[in-house]
Each structure stands twice: as structure tokens, then as C-alpha cells.
Amino acid sequence: MKDNTNYQDQMTSENFSGDNREVAIRMHPQKLAMYISMLSMTMFFVALTSALLFKKGQDWFSFAPPALFYYSPILVVLNSFLLHRATKLYKSAQFKSFRNHLLLALLSAVGFFLVQWFTWKGILDMRLDRRVVSAAFFYVIMLMHALHLLGGVSALLVVWFKAWRSRKDELFELRNIINPKRVLAIEVLTLFWHFVDGLWIYLFLFIFFNYT
Amino acid sequence: MADLTANPTVVNPSREGQVDHGHDHGHHDDHHHEETFLTKYIFSMDHKMISKQFLITGIFWAFIGGAMSLLFRLQLAWPESTFPFMETLLGRWAEGGQLSPDFYYALVTIHGTVLVFFVLTGGLSGTFANFLIPLQIGARDMASPMMNMLSYWFFFAASFVMFGSLFIETGPASGGWTAYPPLNGMRDIAVNKGSGLGFDLWLTSISLFIVSSLLGGLNYISTVINLRTRGMTLSRLPLVIWALMFAAVLGVLAFPALLSAAVLLEFDRLLDTSFFLNNIVINGELLAYKGGSPILYQHLFWFLGHPEVYIIIIPAMGIVSDVMSVHARKPIFGYKAMLISMLAIVVIGFFVWAHHMFVTGMSPVLGVVFAIFTLLIAVPSAIKTFNWITTLWRGNLRLTVPMLFCIGFVSLFITGGVTGIFLGNPAVDVQLHDTYFVVAHFHIIMGVAAFFGMWAGVYHWFPKMFGRHMNRTLGYIHFWVTMVSAYLVFFPMHFMTGFPRRYWSFTNFETFNTMGNLQAIITIAAFVVFAAQILFLINFFYSIFRGRPVTEQNPWGATTLEWTTPIRPGHGNWEGDIPTVHRWAYDYSTENGDVGQHVPMKEGEAAH
Numbered sequence: 094m095k096d097n098t099n100y101q102d103q104m105t106s107e108n109f110s111g112d113n114r115e116v117a118i119r120m121h122p123q124k125l126a127m128y129i130s131m132l133s134m135t136m137f138f139v140a141l142t143s144a145l146l147f148k149k150g151q152d153w154f155s156f157a158p159p160a161l162f163y164y165s166p167i168l169v170v171l172n173s174f175l176l177h178r179a180t181k182l183y184k185s186a187q188f189k190s191f192r193n194h195l196l197l198a199l200l201s202a203v204g205f206f207l208v209q210w211f212t213w214k215g216i217l218d219m220r221l222d223r224r225v226v227s228a229a230f231f232y233v234i235m236l237m238h239a240l241h242l243l244g245g246v247s248a249l250l251v252v253w254f255k256a257w258r259s260r261k262d263e264l265f266e267l268r269n270i271i272n273p274k275r276v277l278a279i280e281v282l283t284l285f286w287h288f289v290d291g292l293w294i295y296l297f298l299f300i301f302f303n304y305t
Numbered sequence: 306m307a308d309l310t311a312n313p314t315v316v317n318p319s320r321e322g323q324v325d326h327g328h329d330h331g332h333h334d335d336h337h338h339e340e341t342f343l344t345k346y347i348f349s350m351d352h353k354m355i356s357k358q359f360l361i362t363g364i365f366w367a368f369i370g371g372a373m374s375l376l377f378r379l380q381l382a383w384p385e386s387t388f389p390f391m392e393t394l395l396g397r398w399a400e401g402g403q404l405s406p407d408f409y410y411a412l413v414t415i416h417g418t419v420l421v422f423f424v425l426t427g428g429l430s431g432t433f434a435n436f437l438i439p440l441q442i443g444a445r446d447m448a449s450p451m452m453n454m455l456s457y458w459f460f461f462a463a464s465f466v467m468f469g470s471l472f473i474e475t476g477p478a479s480g481g482w483t484a485y486p487p488l489n490g491m492r493d494i495a496v497n498k499g500s501g502l503g504f505d506l507w508l509t510s511i512s513l514f515i516v517s518s519l520l521g522g523l524n525y526i527s528t529v530i531n532l533r534t535r536g537m538t539l540s541r542l543p544l545v546i547w548a549l550m551f552a553a554v555l556g557v558l559a560f561p562a563l564l565s566a567a568v569l570l571e572f573d574r575l576l577d578t579s580f581f582l583n584n585i586v587i588n589g590e591l592l593a594y595k596g597g598s599p600i601l602y603q604h605l606f607w608f609l610g611h612p613e614v615y616i617i618i619i620p621a622m623g624i625v626s627d628v629m630s631v632h633a634r635k636p637i638f639g640y641k642a643m644l645i646s647m648l649a650i651v652v653i654g655f656f657v658w659a660h661h662m663f664v665t666g667m668s669p670v671l672g673v674v675f676a677i678f679t680l681l682i683a684v685p686s687a688i689k690t691f692n693w694i695t696t697l698w699r700g701n702l703r704l705t706v707p708m709l710f711c712i713g714f715v716s717l718f719i720t721g722g723v724t725g726i727f728l729g730n731p732a733v734d735v736q737l738h739d740t741y742f743v744v745a746h747f748h749i750i751m752g753v754a755a756f757f758g759m760w761a762g763v764y765h766w767f768p769k770m771f772g773r774h775m776n777r778t779l780g781y782i783h784f785w786v787t788m789v790s791a792y793l794v795f796f797p798m799h800f801m802t803g804f805p806r807r808y809w810s811f812t813n814f815e816t817f818n819t820m821g822n823l824q825a826i827i828t829i830a831a832f833v834v835f836a837a838q839i840l841f842l843i844n845f846f847y848s849i850f851r852g853r854p855v856t857e858q859n860p861w862g863a864t865t866l867e868w869t870t871p872i873r874p875g876h877g878n879w880e881g882d883i884p885t886v887h888r889w890a891y892d893y894s895t896e897n898g899d900v901g902q903h904v905p906m907k908e909g910e911a912a913h
Contacts, residue, residue, distance in 0.1 A: 116533075
């Protein structure tokens with residue numbers, strides 16, 4: 094009997110071609126699991142933003158976020174674009190460009206964190222009482238999104254580090270390009286980033302229309 | 306793994322298509338990689354071992370939660386008496402042998418929490434989804450075995466934190482399993498001892514449990530959707546698989562709302578925000594919390610809380626449907642109707658949460674909307690009940706232990722369901738809210754009924770799980786004593802209308818002093834139920850090691866794929882290729898006998 098690793102390889106390489114499986118949605122189950130987890134994460138933020146709307150219907154103190162806040166969507170759009178390109182470059186075996194795009198995506202993520210941090214500090218400087226519910230919601234929404242992003246940054250860092258470490262080993266790179274597990278990992282990672290980036294666009298618009 | 310030398314082939318020749326590798330399969334693992342005790346039993350990625358881990362952890366919590374109920378039942382039955390053993394057991398929480406009010410509330414809170422989440426969600430879905438999904442759909446394992454293992458270990462961590470909270474100085478959480486603010490929104494133990502560290506640990510534990518449920522749920526759904534063997538179309542899935550997938554969908558969509566409530570509540574507690582708190586006065590002093598809404602918490606909580614009821618009961622429904630069909634030797638009546646009914650329950654289940662909040666001052670118009678949706682759920686529930694009864698009707702019934710638990714489930718589901726119609730009506734609910742009538746309703750329909758589904762599953766799939774049989778006589782005693790005593794516990798509570806829940810003692814109220822004897826009868830019956838569970842426990846663990854070995858590959862004569870695996874399947878489940886499926890899961894008593902799902906259709910044979 095094969096061990097578990099072999100089953101995973103088997104799942105990745107042949108069984109999801111659909112030839113000997115009943116496949117309702119033609120994609121790898123782990124990718125499907127990512128889509129379902131995106132639904133779950135969406136529900137979490139829908140609950141948070143619905144709670145805000147519920148509260149807003151009772152009494153509400155509006156305030157304008159610091160100007161830096163308005164730059165945050167640019168960084169997430171850039172991040173998504175870079176990762177989208179990176180996946181394509183990987184599939185076409187352009188590893189040097191792939192690494193550079195990953196690095197730029199990492200930098201854009203760090204830039205986004207910095208923008209969020211200074212936005213947060215800017216609100217602190219307004220000296221709103223932490224018991225002002227609108228300010229508290231602002232913090233919580235940003236914090237929860239940042240925690241999701243942190244998971245993405247960690248995974249991105251691992252992928253970039255692996256790619257950077259093998260930069261002089263062309264054979265390793267060629268082996269990887271035909272390894273569907275590796276392609277899958279990069280696709281799932283990109284998918285997650287598209288999600289957290291898109292999520293921020295939703296949260297940004299939500300805050301924009303409810304606070305200003 | 307114990308050496309089981311029997312190598313049975315097909316025992317019932319009329320049952321076509323038995324796959325002939327019914328021998329102990331564990332040794333095959335060793336050919337390819339050495340497994341240590343740690344990788345095989347502790348950090349296992351085999352779905353079957355993970356399911357056993359969920360089951361045994363669930364059993365552990367069922368006994369802890371059950372024992373807690375006995376302690377508070379003693380207090381309710383004999384509030385003036387003292388029980389010296391309680392002081393020995395609980396120390397200063399029961400000085401002089403009488404349960405303190407603080408600890409009474411802690412017991413009620415932890416009893417509710419662990420039974421709902423750890424036993425009937427983790428123990429039920431965790432066990433059977435892990436065990437049955439790959440085996441019944443024809444897969445080697447879950448889509449992500451690693452995520453599956455993590456799911457269990459998050460559950461274990463949640464259990465560890467909750468268990469630890471029982472031993473801290475200020476005691477465990479004691480503000481009710483619903484954890485409503487403002488009581489639970491502040492860490493001020495002057496108000497309630499259980500609002501201190503105990504409640505922080507409660508929140509941590511529940512958050513870990515939510516992560517566990519989400520990891521498990523993602524895996525269950527993606528495995529069912531994309532890992533089915535050839536021929537196992539969605540319309541050929543056994544109902545239990547549909548049920549487990551629906552429960553997972555509910556969990557994946559509803560648990561995040563509870564997580565958001567937990568996050569906001571922890572912010573209120575630790576960082577002094579005011580999401581749920583407003584104008585709180587303690588000891589004559591007005592606290593600075595301003596602008597929050599405790600009702601908001603209730604909305605977030607019940608958005609999960611009500612679907613949670615279905616997360617618990619739908620897997621039990623699925624188990625009962627399939628086990629009943631096997632032991633009635635009849636196809637399940639109305640497969641599609643069963644399926645659509647479950648789907649309807651899942652969908653409508655998302656629009657009924659506020660029926661728990663009729664007395665919060667909500668608009669009566671809104672109340673009526675929620676009442677309509679609530680009463681609508683009676684329709685698919687009734688369809689399912691009808692179909693179970695018609696499955697039994699004129700069946701070739703084999704009154705085995707799992708079958709008896711299935712029949713018991715239907716009885717309990719009807720009894721508990723009928724009272725749900727009362728409570729779903731705002732005008733009636735205003736009278737009955739927070740009374741023993743409610744306690745009776747939900748214990749029967751989602752407590753005892755769900756347990757019956759779970760037991761039906763344990764007794765039915767035990768031979769596949771452990772390669773041995775459970776003792777039948779002990780099983781019958783377990784069923785009959787539990788069936789009679791559980792009704793004795795909860796049925797009389799319907800007549801205690803007006804008795805408020807969660808009271809430590811009723812002796813100060815002349816109105817409630819009339820039913821002392823009934824309280825005593827209920828408590829005695831509760832002890833009898835618990836004794837029957839000890840019998841189950843002995844039977845369960847004894848049978849794992851010393852039970853009668855399974856010698857037939859398919860001891861119940863079932864048609865589903867798990868019985869085509871070896872008696873003790875190794876990791877990967879099937880030795881060679883995974884069987885192909887050619888028919889649905891309910892071809893019992895056909896003109897060709899009982900036909901397994903993997904048996905090709907004969908020429909001219911019509912599919913169901």
C-alpha cells in the first residue's frame with residue numbers, strides 16, 4: 094500500500110484529469126478548498142460589516158480617515174497584477190522575471206502594511222475615545238484584514254525564498270516547471286492574494302461610503 | 306494493528322460483487338514505509354484514524370458534560386440537601402456539600418458548550434465525515450490529509466484550553482453557553498466570577514474550535530465534490546454523504562459569524578471597546594462604555610447558533626437514513642425528496658436565527674417574518690419523517706442495535722419537532738421563552754435525537770472502524786434504558802411550563818414549589834441514563850480490544866463502498882484500484898438480491 098505522499102502525487106498528477114474520477118468542478122480539490130475558504134472568509138467580513146451597519150442604524154460618529162488611507166487600493170491592485178504576471182512567467186519558464194515579480198509583489202505588500210499602519214496611527218492621533226464604536230470598528234476591520242494578509246505574506250516569502258535559493262540551479266527550475274504540485278501551490282497562493290486584495294477593495298469602499 | 310488472520314471471501318452468494326480482499330490489511334503499510342506510534346496513532350493523516358480521534362475525544366467530553374449535568378440535577382432535585390462527595394470533588398465550589406450558585410452556572414455553561422460544540426459537532430460530524438466520506442465515495446483519503454490532521458489538533462487544542470479552564474481559581478465561564486454580553490462583555494469578576502479568566506479561556510477555546518470546524522468543512526466539501534470514484538455521480542451518493550456535506554456547508558458559512566462575534570466580544574473585554582456594551586451601572590457606578598448594543602451580539606451569535614442546530618442534526622439524519630435502509634433491507638423511501646428536504650432545511654436555516662430573539666423587543670412584523678420561515682422548516686422535516694416511516698413500512702426489519710437507535714431517533718425527532726412548532730410562534734414563545742419547555746424541546750430534538758443518530762452510526766460502523774463487533778446484549782440494554790430514561794428526563798419538563806431555566810433553586814418561590822417530586826424523578830432518570838452510557842463505554846472500549854472479530858467483509862449486507870475494502874483497511878483504503886460505481890446505494894431486495902454499488906448493471910436492468 095502506498096504511503097500518503099504517494100496518494101497526494103497521484104491525486105495531483107492523474108486523478109484530477111477527470112478520467113477516472115467524477116469531477117463536479119474541474120479543478121484540483123485543494124484549489125477548490127481555497128475557493129470555499131474564500132467564501133468562509135467573506136462571511137466573516139460580511140458579518141463584521143453587517144454589524145457595523147446595524148450599529149450605524151442606531152447612532153454613529155463619522156470621521157474622515159487620514160489622506161494616506163486613499164492610496165491603499167493602488168497598492169493592492171498593483172500587488173494582484175504583479176502576482177498574476179508572476180504565475181504566467183513561471184508557467185512559461187521565465188524564472189528570473191518570475192523571481193523579480195515575486196519580490197515586487199512582496200514589496201507592494203509591505204508598502205500596503207505601512208500605509209495601513211500610518212492610517213491607524215493617524216486615527217489614534219485624532220484622540221478618539223476607544224469606546225467610540227465607529228473608531229473601534231475601523232480598527233477591527235483593518236486588523237482582521239491585516240491578519241489575513243499576514244498569512245499571504247508568509248506564504249509569499251516562502252515561495253520567493255525557494256525561487257531565490259534555486260536561482261543558479263537551472264535543472265531544479267526545469268524540474269519544478271513540470272511538477273504540478275508546485276504549479277498548484279503558486280496558483281493557490283495567487284488566488285489567495287487576489288482574494289485578500291479584492292477584499293480590501295470591498296472594505297475600502299465600505300469604509301469610504303460609511304465614514305466620509 | 307492486531308493480527309487478524311481470517312481471510313473471508315463472499316459469505317452471502319446472493320450478494321453480488323463482493324470484492325475479494327477481505328483480509329487484514331494493516332501489514333501492507335509496512336511494505337512501503339515504517340510508521341511509528343506517533344505517525345500512526347497521534348499525528349496520523351489517515352482519515353480513519355482521525356475519525357477515531359474525533360470520536361474518542363467526543364466520548365471523553367460527553368462523559369464530562371454528562372457528569373456535570375448530574376451534579377446540577379442533584380442540586381435541582383434536592384436543593385436543601387447536602388452531598389459531602391461534592392465538597393470532596395469540587396472543594397470550595399461546593400462547601401458543606403452544596404453546590405455554590407456560581408459553580409452551578411459554570412456547570413450549566415460548560416455542559417451546554419461542550420455538548421453542543423465538542424460532542425455533537427466535533428464528535429458527530431468530525432467522526433463520521435472523516436470516516437465515511439473517503440470510504441463511501443471511493444477516495445484514498447481527504448483532499449488535504451494535512452489539513453485534516455490540523456483540524457483534529459485544533460479541536461484537541463480547543464478541548465485542552467476548555468478543560469484547563471475548569472481548574473483555574475476563578476472557575477470556568479459561567480455566563481451561559483450563549484455567552485451574551487453585557488454579563489460576558491466585561492472581565493469584572495465582582496459581577497460574575499466566570500466572567501474573568503475562565504471566560505477568556507472559553508472564547509479562546511471556541512475560536513480554536515471554529516478554526517478546526519472550518520478546516521474540516523473545507524476538506525469535506527472539496528473531497529465530496531471532486532474526489533469521487535468513477536461512476537459515483539452526485540445522484541448516486543449515499544444520503545449520509547450529502548448530509549455531511551450540507552452540514553459542512555452550513556459550518557463554513559455560519560461559523561465565521563460566530564468568530565466575528567467572539568473577536569468583537571474579546572475586544573470589549575480586553576481593550577475596553579464598546580461594541581456590545583452601553584450605559585452599564587455596577588454597584589451604583591456608571592461605567593464609561595457607551596454606544597454598544599448587546600442585541601447586535603445576539604444577531605451575530607444566532608446567525609451561527611441556529612444553523613448550528615442543523616449542523617448537529619443533519620448528519621444524524623443522514624446516518625439514520627442509510628443505516629435504516631440497510632437494516633430494513635429496503636431502498637430509502639424518496640431519495641430525491643430526502644435530498645431536497647435537507648437542502649431546504651439548509652437554505653431556510655439561514656433565515657430563522659431571530660426566532661431565538663422574539664423577546665428582545667424586535668418589531669412584531671419582523672418576528673412574524675422569522676416565524677414564517679421557522680414554521681416552513683416543519684415541511685421538509687415532516688417529509689423526512691414520513692420517508693423514514695415509509696422506509697420501515699413493510700420492510701424486512703432486522704431489529705439490530707443500530708436499527709433500534711434509528712427508530713428511536715425518529716420517535717425523538719417527532720416529539721421534539723412538534724414542540725418546535727409551539728416555540729416558533731412568537732405569541733407562544735413569549736410565554737415559553739427561557740422556561741423548562743424550551744429545555745425539553747431542544748434536548749429532545751438536538752440533544753438526545755442527535756445522540757441516537759450518533760449511536761446508530763457507532764454501532765453500525767464499529768466493525769469497519771475496529772475490525773471487531775460490539776457486544777449485542779449490552780447494546781440492547783444501552784438502547785432500551787437510554788430510550789426510556791431519556792424520555793423520563795425530558796418529557797416531564799414540558800409540563801413545567803413557567804419554570805424558568807437556569808435557576809439554582811426554586812425554594813424561594815411558592816409558585817415553583819409544587820413540582821419537587823418531579824424534579825427528583827427527572828434527576829433519578831438522569832442518573833439511570835448516565836449509568837447506561839457507562840455500559841456503552843465499557844462495551845466500546847472492551848470491544849475495540851476484545852470484541853468478537855469480524856470475519857465477513859460485509860457483516861450487515863450493505864451496498865455501499867466502504868464494505869468492499871479489506872476488513873481492516875490500511876491507509877489508502879483499497880488495495881488495488883478503487884472500485885467503479887454502477888448504481889445507487891440502495892439496491893436492496895431487488896430481483897437480483899442485494900446489490901453493491903460497485904456491481905455492474907445487468908443487461909436490461911433498469912437503474913432506480
